[in-house]
Amino acid sequence: MAALMSRALPSHCAGLPTAVDNLITEVGIRLAQLKGIGVAVGPGSFTGLRVGLSYAKGLARAGGIPLAGVPTLDAMALAAGSELPDGTLLCPLLDARHDEVYAALYRFSVDALEKETDDLALTIAELLGLISGEASLIGDAKAREVWAWATANGFKTMLLEAAKLQCTGGMVAALAAARIADNQADEVTALEPRYVRAHGVGRAPAR
Secondary structure, rough: OOOOOOOOOOOOOOHHHHHHHHHHHHHHHOOHOOOOEEEEEOOOOOOHHHHHHHHHHHHHHOOOOEEEEHHHHHHHHHOOOOOOOOOEEEEEEEEEOOOOEEEEEEEOOOOEEEEEEOOOOHHHHHHHOOOOOOOEEEEEEHHHHHHHHHHHHEEEEEEOHHHHHHHHHHHHHHHHHHHHHOOOOOOOHHHHOOOOOOOOOOOOOOO
């Protein structure tokens, strides 16, 4: 039986090993028993991606455990659930700072979720310029800001409940498990964060 567990940590670095140890203890297994490790590879916080991926790679190498990286926006899109109407345009998004968001567009259907764009870093106006018709948004506090901006400017968007985001970690695990079961684990030394733009760059290039 799957269980949802989360831990509030004071920073990207502090407490991660302890939180993982506590999780392993609570479910009653040892690290050596793991059949695979899934890790979100971004886009997201530069520091958070480096810390999380480095820790996952360390566990995988030390224990000889298969590792699979999962794009964060893909996991968020799946976390939106299966209750959306057929044909819904879905947009998971995260705060990219510098007045931008990380986002991608997906088309939802009863038997598939098709990714229609690459992961992007762009302004709210640029994002809404890619949306035709209605769209459903899912994300953190930035998603509410985008929804409010869209509503004020005549765009038809729906904001999905934030509680759905709690399923993102489970979707990372599910996607990683499927890849590992299909012998598509990543090469540990080659797996890199999905930054989308270079660290330190403010505005994304014009598209």
